[in-house]
Amino acid sequence: MNLSDIEIARQATKLPIGEIAAKLDIPYEDIVPYGHDKAKISAKYIETLKNNKNGKLILVTAINPTPAGEGKTTTTIGLTDALNHIGKKAVASLREPSLGPNFGQKGGAAGGGRSQVIPMEDINLHFTGDFHAITSANNLLAAMVDNHIYWGNEQNIDSRRITWKRVVDMNDRALRDIVISLGGVKNGFCRQSGFDITVASEIMAIFCLSENLADLTKRLGKIIIGYRYDKTPVTASDIHAEGAMAVLLRDALAPNLVQTIEHNPAFIHGGPFANIAHGCNSVIATKTALKLADYVVTEAGFGADLGAEKFFDIKCRKAGLKPDATVIVATIRALKMNGGVEKADLAHENVAALKKGTANLLRHISNMEKYGVPVIVAINHFNSDTDAEIEVLKKAVAETGHQAIMCRHWEKGGEGAEDLARAVVQMIAENKSNFHPLYADDLSLEEKIDTIIREIYGGRGANIPANILNQLKAWDEEGYGNLPVCMAKTQYSFSADPKLLGAPENFTIPVREVKLCAGAGFVVVICGDIMTMPGLPRHPMAEKIHLGESGEIEGLS
Template sequence: MKSDIEIAQNTELSPITEIAEKVGLKFDDLDLYGPYKAKLSFDKIKAVKSQKTGKLVLVTAINPTPAGEGKSTVSIGLADALSKLGKKTMLALREPSLGPVMGIKGGAAGGGYAQVLPMEDINLHFTGDMHAITTANNALSALIDNHLQQGNELGIDQRRIIWKRVVDLNDRALRQVIVGLGSPVNGIPREDGFDITVASEIMAVLCLATDLKDLKKRLANIVIGYRHDRSPVYVRDLKVEGALALILKDAVKPNLVQTIYGTPALVHGGPFANIAHGCNSVLATETAMHLADYTVTEAGFGADLGAEKFLDIKTPNLPAAPDAVVIVATLRALKMHGGLAKDELDKEDTDAVKAGFANLKRHIENMRQYGLPVVVAINEFINDTAAEVAVLEKLCAEINVPAAAVSVWADGAAGGLALAKAVISAIEEQPAEYKRLYSDDDSLEDKITKIVTKIYGGKSVVFSSKAQSQLKQFARFGWDKLPVCMAKTQYSFSDNPSSLGVPKDFEITIRELVPKTGAGFIVALTGDVMTMPGLPKQPAALNMDVTEDGKALGLF
């Protein structure tokens, strides 16, 4: 089997103008970035809003394990399979970050014969969106420090500035820094730090904005810190939201590319799935929904994090809720949730599949709480056995959820036909009746408690003294009407990453709340959330190179 990059480089790409024509886009609707990439024009984005929306399919997964689940690969393969069945289909996916690409994961544009292309460009600088977000974020940092240097008219307490600088790389040495050292002309010394770009609130703002006007409004509402009297300081107080929006005016436009099989794909935005909401941009998803009969999108990590946030934070900003949810599972991952160690996963063990099914079942029940039909995608691996597959299919049938084997990594669009047919049937036979988990009028405490008890299966929530104080403070500021974005380990329903399967009788501790008022949510921190990852001992970058003629090597 060829590597992902070899498959990608051996694929003959169609001009992006031809890909655009499949969903009714013309040359004048595009801002071209070479022959195979384009951004959609603002005029077209605005024009399609009057068109009816097609069906939306949300792809999520069980809690991730080192065994792998392949959610993005399944999303791409499902879209290709729907296209193969004659449905006008689009993808709406997140952009990869250079940090994970050069860290542990390597490339992040699908895999095998289910990829978005050109994968080298998508995995590297693409159309420059990540750099624009980095620049806007750091421009705000520079403007804050300049305000301090020039007299601090707003009375900002430099000890309570919560805005950090960012870079789109894994660099642990930048987690905590001191800026302004040296002579007085170098600024006011203060503690600062760096996050990775995808953890920036500006990334979340860009991904939730519905147009340029809304983008500017959200940027203005970002809290950058507090005064000595503990009152919040907003970007609008600095009067720089216009400058930040100007930096982002092109980055906010969705990027059009293609899959190996020529399905149009909007790859745009990439917020973290724990500190933020982990979904591609509202503009990309909504535009695809207006252009296509079927739009396939995904949410980060497992359904307890990504799908919950998609449905409670992103969906209220979309013209319609998802019509179906696909939950991706592998037998390998289920066996790990069932108690097997990673080095035992290649042997047949139907009992471990049965034990691990509890994790999948919980996610199915959670998605059904939202009134949405669910389909299980069994992403095949070479060591899966017929007995294990039969057990999983039987367990799914017992709770009346359709399950389909998927082999898109090896077989491309043909390997996703069973899943595509199951999704179409689920949508046609069981119309979605979307209902949100909580209302805006619920208190922050009630919103968090509902997520913990109804989605995670926890028995209660413990708020630290700091969090309790913040609940009262945020209510005074009017922030209690915002949705909650839980920052929790992706590996478990609980806040303990080693508690696999379906842990019971656990408490979730909220140690701190972080206002993301520009994005429009409050982050609830349940543990040590890493917003600036470090590189592993053997980073993926060690395998990367470029030939003399500019051909990328080793991206995956």
Template sequence: MSLTSSESTAVTTATLPPPGTPDIEIARAVQPQSILLLAQQRLGLAADSLIPFGHYKAKLDTRHVGPVDPASFGRLVLVTAITPTPAGEGKTTTSVGLNDGFNQLGVRSSVCLREPSLGPCFGMKGGAAGGGRAQVIPMEDINLHFNGDFHAITAAHNLLASILDNHIHWGNEAGLDPRHVYWRRVLDLNDRALRNTIVGLGGSAHGLPRETGFDITVASEIMAILCMADDLTDLRQRLGRIIVGRRHDHTPVTVSDLGVEGALAILLRDALQPNLVQSLEHNPVFIHGGPFANIAHGCNSVMATRYALSLNDVVVTEAGFGADLGAEKFIDIKCRQSGLSPDAVVLVCTVRALKMQGGMRKVDLARPDLAALHEGAANLERHILNLRQFGLTPVVSINRFPTDAEEELIAIQAICRELGVNAVVANHWALGGAGATDLAQAVLDQMAEGSPEVQPLYPDHWTLVEKIETIASRLYHAGDVAFSADARRQLEEYQQLGFGHLPVCIAKTQYSFSADPKLRGAPSGHTLPVREVRLSAGAGFVVAVCGDIMTMPGLPRRPAALDMGLNAEGDVYGLV
């Protein structure tokens, strides 16, 4: 398949506000195109292939688009990053900018992103629609209630929870042991007070009292199932395989045993359809599921990726947080189950983040410091070497900030040359696609040399313990893995039940290769503490919860929600 086109789709950014303007104002300065017209002109999709949500958002109507043909797939580019810091790395911004850069070069390209969660939007991290002149629009709609997908997942998850408690109340025909009910409830907000709760208080009319709790919606197994499902039939089958608890004889109880998979599928039918929006430069963007690679698998949906590949010559996709989390799960979970494989990988770093990895304080990052930069480059090197274990040699994208000194940019490129990788300075935040054409060309040049032979980190037949220990030792450079007694027992139980062939999904802090978020750089010899293990039989993996990571985040001392609101015209302010 050709990766060039005779017609460039470049658009000028001359009318946009200057760099430094808040992202939300930059986004509002661009008039979106009709999503139906964009889909027709850029993707060749007829109007009846879309379900419009207003003028500028839509879902693919997969019944009219039809099945995808893998023989016609374009090339897949994975964007990942170094270990995140409060200084910011800009992985989503780079994904959007790179896609705009491909289109400026005349390549028919789309980008597949993950949907934002309301928790970070009102908490600390903010939105997830890119930044500067490399954004996706309509920005407010994407960050807040985007097409109702997460609400549908929340409703389906909590419907199952209510059916389960109702089943116990009315006789418990399935024989569930109330002390071993695994299914909790979810909410798409940060709320530490709900992590552990007791339900059923108030007497026999109100149910059987038992301990439970809440996770954030993106940690729900139903979220992962929506992201991994091939189609509606596969979705329903996966829902039926969810294990909600066990009986007194330790045999598992599934959703199929409760007979509710059909009702769950009803709530998820529309949410399963991939979403289509556009970048500031009016290039197609698929956004569907998958945030939080620290506590979930952190990839956008298999369906969105496949449809994008069937409609484009190149597809850019992102995986959450650093390459030790998102990229590992992309390959070991998403690619393993779907048969997809990246043709190239882009590893995002910044001068600021590397200096912070080297011990520099955030308030001092504007000051050039080559010593801190070289110290922090150990983190970049670790990620490069880790990606090579999968058979991937990354193109390093140095996401440029206005405060970066020229000698610092040159130093990163020199470090990468010594490691045998190409490093390109990208300025898409300030210039949009025009600032990412060098990066896009570098990726095209690498793909022209042939597709890599991508290999997962471990085979299916290894035990779950071996898989966790392999990730810990080979990617995190841990000296040991300390399993709690409960975790060890759970792993043995899952092996005996026949789930040992599943891949593992490590849930740990995103801020370090270790389980200690304060341990920056490239630490070695640390211990990875596995305190709990959760089976996601429908999604097709086993989650290992490590250290102090929480599947229901809390709000910071000053939540972003305190600075957000509506102006007199009804426009959102304070969303970043």
């Protein structure tokens, strides 16, 4: 009988969270339990770790996602369990799932099969309330902006140029463009606005890049909420909002500790989207894990063209992290889909389509080499994979000078990824990382955009309208040109066209909008049709999620 992910997770025996903390030598008095199976780590304790030696940092990334699935989070957890299997002290460091994709199209993000973090339902739903705190802080700032204007507008804010939006952690296309303050004078000044999804909020990005509460507060104060009539920027600190926002985020900023099915520690903290934000878990969680373990396995959202690029060029650059290895996850099914096979036909052997679709993986390998970090490929096994297909894929990767390791962690847990764990440990020991970002700080914003498009996407460059180009040049002149850029584009293709699979070339990326995130410390570049508030699909996952007769959650995946 094949069990669902939630059934496997529910059957797992959970250790008390104090025992999981003890595996990392964290005293019980330094954790803040949320029930019996999850806890936050106190900021006071984290401060005591600063002189500890750092462990090795392993990034797990992937090919471009397809409906066939790649299993990046599952592999991150499987590799963590496998490293512990072979006698290493390893911790996973992951993002928190968003309710939007949970009830939308993608489903949960707690792993799958025998490679999951638990309690699966809590992690995928409200967890420890971090996202609610971020949503509240974001919307407090929005309320204070409108309130400031209502009570006389001391900062002379031009209500036509307010850029700060409200957020909600749900896919709701009806909220993308709205009109607020209808109903007369008592409700304020009527204006057009909109909602983003919480994981696209600049506060989410700030939350995940902040080193501590003082850094968080300082960054919150730098948020640009809009512009005055003289076109100068207005910040959150101008309306005295950063203190109250930091209060709402104080408890949330402590990283969350849970466990894998195999009782290995996992930090899960923060969760910005990778196509509309930087796609990485919190710096605090990653750095804490590095002080507590010999190996830390983390992930970056979607494919390597989005998540890994931002992990290297934004998170590592800003936080001073130096990764030691990169694991690229691929499945034969997904590569065949990149080669033109329909999802319904993926169970049939098709070596020709696999060879064609492997171009997607090979470009990601080439891209990751540009960062100076050793690379290995994890083939996430499916029962439909044939010996001929496996051999073709391994040979194609070997011709690039890298290894491709077959992994069966979904079925077998850590035992199924031991070969990958040994190969990663050996690779780190024999190949010293020479990490460096893709581009220098002193390039102009336009040059940074074009560099990513040429070097990572394989395109010719950007198609930037004159008004947006002028805005980028103005930011260069105002001192923001040294910031990295956060490219917001479709996750399904190297290009801005989600239907253009494989490894397309000779395309341009249309830039629709740019946004200065002065608090987070990057410039968002919105490309093509990407939305900062997704919509639900025709048949969302929410249609299948319900409470069973015993009151347990059913249909969550």
